[in-house]
Amino acid sequence: MENLWSDDDAKAAIARHAAKGINEDLALRVYTTRLLGGEPRLVLHGGGNTSVKTRMADITGAQVDVLCVKGSGWDMGTIEAPGLPAVRLGPLGELKGLQALSDEDMVNVQRTNLLDSKAPNPSVETLLHAFLPHKFIDHTHSNAVLSLTDQPDGEALAADVFGKRAALVPYVMPGFALAKKTDEIARANSDAEGLVLLKHGIFSMGATAEEAYVRMIDLVTLAEKRLAKETRKIFPGVTLPKEIASVAEVTPILRGLLSLPAKDGGREAAQRFVFEFRTGPEILAYVGGKEITRYSQQGPVTPDHAIRTKGVPLIAPAPQAGKLDVFATEAKAALDAYVADYHAYFARHNAKQMPPKKELDPIPRVVLVPGLGLFGVGNSSKDAKIAADLAETTVAVVADAERLGRYECIPEPDIFDIEYWSLEQAKLGAAAEKPLARRIVAVTGGGSGIGAATAAAFAREGAEVVVLDRDVSKVKGFAIACDVTDLKSVRAAFDKIAATYGGVDIVVSNAGAAWQGKIGEVDEAILRQSFELNFWAHQSVAQNAVRIMKAQGLGGCLLFNASKQAVNPGADFGPYGLPKAATLFLSRQYALDYGADGIRSNAVNADRIRSGLLTDEMIAQRSKARGLSEADYMGGNLLGIEVTADDVAQAFVSLAKAAKTTGAVITVDGGNIAAALR
Secondary structure, three states: OOOOOHHHHHHHHHHHOOOOOOOHHHHHHHHHHHHHHHHOOOOOOOOOEEEEEEEEOOOOOOEEEOOOOOOOOOOEEEOHHOOEEEEHHEEEEEEHHOOOOHHHHHHHHHHOEEEOOOOOOOOOOOOHHOOOOOOOEEEEHHHHHHHHHHHOOOOHHHHHHHHHHHHOOOOOOOHHHHHHHHHHHHHHHHOEEEEEEOOEEEEEEEOOOOOOHHHHHHHHHHHHHHHHHHOOOOOOOOOOOOEEHHHHHHHHHHHHHHHHHOOOOOOOOOOOOEEEEEOHHHHHHHEEEHHHHHHHHOOOOHHHHHHHHOOOEEOOOOOOOOOHHHHHHHHHHHHHHHHHHHHHHHOOOHHOOOOOOOOOOOOOOEEEEEEOEEEEEEEEHHHHHHHHHHHHHHHHHHHHEEEOOOOOOOHHHHHHHOOOOHHHHHHHHOOOOOOOOOOEEEOOOOOOHHHHHHHHHHHHOOOOOOOOOOOOOOOOEEEOOOOOHHHHHHHHHHHHHHHHHHHOEEEEEEEOOOEEEEOOOOOOOHHHHHHHHHHHHHHHHHHHHHHHHHHHHEEEEEEOOHHHHHHOOOOEHHHHHHHHHHHHHHOOOOOHHHHOOEEEEEEEEEEEEOOEEHHHHHHHHHHOOOOOOOHHOOOOOOOOOEEOHHHHOOOHHHHHHOOOOOEEEEEEEOOOOHOOOO
């Protein structure tokens, strides 16, 4: 483990914080916390915590002793001073004399002693930091330390590796009891540089920020060196099919299976998930091991992971290419067994709870697929990535643990206590989801104009948005370079969406261009070119979307940009209007043919929108030809107002939300009776 401390960087951190009125202690606490948080082998996604004991002014200006400790919701890798809220140290120290303290009372006393009432909740391990006498304290979930202690004989191994440099603390659930136990052991080992919490993590302590940080690095390095001595072969593999199905083929099936069914019997799933795929030699060896049902079902490598990954992952069957129906059947059976086991696990442990807990959903947050890799599963792309990161860490920790001996984590009752601990669940937040959260949306021609406005509108509604365009160099967010007139390009783009997020729910087929010319005189090549983009591209996009939607079995929504030209053709616009008219009827054909699959299909009929189709130059030409100002031309509708790309985007969003509407066309033009459908 590399020591990243830099005197120059430390001085710069002090100066930078001093300019904001922040003292040296807190400045250095932020600096070393970020050093630790930037190393994924030590800290991942809000795990771990740090503290410093210092003095600060209260509201009266009096200097008081405080503990600045990591606040809930802050990540150590990006933390700033507000992420280390100051708590009055005196009242916390007085709690040491109590024999017991409920979690609710612990949180209350911590919050009531904050110098700033608006600060985040201090860490659930605040009292542990407060009871120890050291000025700077660091806590991480080091991979190497976990591999060493997640063993049947982990205590003996740790004692041998660390000797008197670190005292050993048996597993106790975080909170008041752990704080008391740790204080007791620390006082009995006053010369120890650190504390190893068996099957949990490691603490290091010091009089300075540098000392505590360096001790953490040195102690973790001792564990790494011990593990490096082990060369035992692990994870002997099972026999896999000669050809494994692709990620793009497998993910929609899994996503459909994991989504919870609608409570009203409708086609819209009550709860969808977003996926994140990971693979590589280490992961493939792990998921393809003969003993996967043993080591993968033990439980989390550190208790903190349980709220993100649940206790154990789902083991799916190996997907053989060309036999996806078999994979779907076997995967469903595996999921059904997982769900039944989860219900039994909950019932087993909830029977001892007073008051009883409310069961969480039984869906796995990690899926292992032999021959392919692993998937993180979450309510959003961010959540799925977190689950996948933790799953990758699990692979690394278990691999080292198995080389050393036999992986063994905390017992199942302790896993349940952590998973259903209100203080841990609070980390996940209780914010209401946006209307289109968990939906995966693809927008063609999303790099500019109506497409860009539509992509932004869906993102504001909480959807995971993918932009497809020929030029995505300036697109913010996830984008795929795609020529919608090329069948292979479209197929590859949709496969990438499925492999990246797990599938697709809503597709806005928007890409188009306006060719002009008198229909009896236009060059055939121009007409064919227009049909390629303004009709055939829509068909190719919709066809690929339906392919994935049917594999998911979750329904879906197709949205087409049909244009006013489809029903109210303009002079010299036949090359554009003809394929658009075909696209309008294409949208209705999809509604007719795939309604039974829960796939809705609707269109938007827009006119006079500043976009890639109607450029400023074209607007100037048309308004001049009609003897109108540009404002009068653009507002030349019944309402007398200009219609924008954002207005069209909102129409697409509204249709996406209209769960019981299909085969419809919404007109967005400010009022043009000639273009009104009848």
